[in-house]
Amino acid sequence: MTALIxxxxxxxxxxxxxAVHDVSFNLNKGEILGFLGPNGAGKTTTMQMLCGNLAPSAGQIIINGIDLLDKPKLAKSILGYLPDTPPLYKELSVDEYLDYCARLHRLPFRAIAKAVAKAKGRCGLEAVSDRLISNLSKGFQQRIGIAQAIVHEPELIILDEPTVGLDPIQIKEIRALIKELGSDHGVILSTHILSEVQESCSHVQIINRGKLILHETIAGLNRQMNGASIKFTTREPIDTARLSSLEGVTNITMIAKNQYLLQHANEPQLLEKVALQIIEAGWGLGEIAPVRQSIEDIFISMTQKDEDAR
Ligand SMILES: Nc1ncnc2c1ncn2[C@@H]1O[C@H](COP(=O)(O)OP(=O)(O)OP(=O)(O)O)[C@@H](O)[C@H]1O
Incomplete structure (x- = not known):
């Protein structure tokens, strides 16, 4: 299967x-990739390169088998882009603006009305067709920005911070729209909102100081979140050296009296082994549970590890 990008x-x-250092990844149809990174990490620079607005200093971008640098017009015809500020002509009505965008995308004249109606339908804009864009709320303006990105039915959609500045109800609606678009397109979206990635995306990647430091499926991320620490309490103090000899254990810290945090290298079934060891040693097992990391914890620890390695 040819990757979409x-x-x-x-x-x-x-x-x-x-600003961007040796970044490589693929995206297939039906995937929604969440692009995360701290301020200045290189997200916008990467997105601008992916949609052909900024030339890479080196490297290659292939969109559905077409080299973006060799055949920019053809490659761009199968992608839709929403920059961080929607490129709206606010003095136009919604219909006028989308009609104009469809022409810019070189849709055949006869296909324009149908394409505009379809994009409006997907983005919930039918009721405001004749309204001036300047008189609409930010949420509606964001939807118009998405509508212009999909009016020519591109296979690949790139959205830069699509929910920034929206209220919680508008955010929910835009997320639902992104999910729906992801079912038959490929979508890349950048965001600062970590939970958004979990809610809307199938894949996640983190960029820090221009380098990709994580590319994972959401299922893989969830496994990491269920991850690599176990918290337990005992009746007696434990012999940490003895417990540390279990395979995969990387560190044991006492966090309160007879309360410990054990870190491990994502060792399967370690929880059972630790429980058994505590019981066999007669330390008196109180409670034991895996510590679920939040996506924020993973983001901070990945970016921190990367800083430390420099
Ligand atoms: N036109 C430019 N000229 C010089 N440096 C730039 C330019 N655009 C971006 N940079 C620098 O490149 C780095 C990456 O910037 P970029 O805007 O891609 O990051 P970002 O991850 O999108 O950040 P944010 O989340 O704050 O939007 C930053 O250090 C930034 O200062």
Missing amino acids: EAKNLYRYYDDHC
Whole structure:
């Protein structure tokens, strides 16, 4: 199967500053990729390169088998892009604006009315067709931004911070729309909201200081979150050296009297082994449970590890 987008060894320099460093990944149809990173990590630079608005200093971008740098018009015809600020002409009505966008995307004249109606339907804009964009709420303006990105039915949709500045109800609606779009397109969205990735995406990647430090499925991320620590209490103090000899245990810390946090290298069935060891040693098992990390914990620990490794 041809990937919808293949980013190969992308670099982007601004003078001497390397904003994107050797970024490679693939996205297939039906996948929604959440692109995370701290401020200044290189998300917007990467997204701008992926949609052909910014030339990479090195590397290759293949969209549905077409090299974006060799055949930009053809490659761009199968992608839709919503920049972080929706590119709206606010003095136009919704219909006028979407009609204009459909022409820019070079849709055949006869197909325009149908394409605009379909995009409005998907984005819940029918009721505001004749309204001036400047008079609509931010949520509606964001939907119009998404509608212009999908009006030509691109296979790949790239959305830069699509829910920023929206209220909780609008956020919910836009997330539902993104999920629906993801069922028959490929979607890449950047966001600062970590829970958004869990709610809307099938895959996640984290960029830090221009380098990709994680590319995972949401299922894999959930496994990591269920992850690598176990908290337990005992009646007697334990012999940490003895428990540390269990395979995969990386660290044991006493966090309160007879209360411990054990870290491990994602060792399966370790919880049972630890419980058995505590019982066999006669330390008196009180409680034992895996510690569920939040996506924020994973994000902070991944970016922190990356900082430490520099
Ligand atoms: N036009 C430019 N000229 C010089 N440096 C730039 C330019 N655009 C971005 N940078 C730098 O490149 C790095 C990556 O910026 P980028 O905007 O891609 O990050 P980001 O992850 O999108 O950040 P944010 O979440 O704050 O939008 C930053 O250090 C930024 O200062």
